[in-house]
Amino acid sequence: MPLYEYKCENCQGVFSELRSMSEREAPITCPDCGGEGKIIFSTFAQGGQKGPAEGFCPMPGTGNGPCAKPT
Ligand SMILES: [Zn+2]
Numbered sequence: 001m002p003l004y005e006y007k008c009e010n011c012q013g014v015f016s017e018l019r020s021m022s023e024r025e026a027p028i029t030c031p032d033c034g035g036e037g038k039i040i041f042s043t044f045a046q047g048g049q050k051g052p053a054e055g056f057c058p059m060p061g062t063g064n065g066p067c068a069k070p071t
Contacts, residue, residue: 010035 001018008015008030015031028037 005040006030006037007040008033008035008037013037014040 001020002024003016003018004024005014005016006028007013010030011033013030013032015037017028019026019028024039028039029035030037
C-alpha cells in the first residue's frame with residue numbers, strides 16, 4: 001500500500017500514512033491535535049509511476065534494481 005504524506009492545517013504538523021490509492025485525497029485526522037490533514041506528497045505520484053504494482057522506486061530511471069526500466 002502506498003505511503004502518503006499529509007500536513008495538518010491546524011498545527012502544521014506533517015505525518016505519513018499508508019492508505020489506498022482511492023483514499024489518498026480524503027482528509028485525514030492529525031495524530032497530534034486531531035485537526036484535519038491534507039495530502040502534500042505521494043511517493044507514487046512522481047515520475048510517471050502508475051502504482052505499487054511496478055515496485056517501489058522514488059527515482060525512476062536510475063537503472064538499479066526496481067528502478068531499472070521494465071522489459
Ligand atoms: Zn495537527
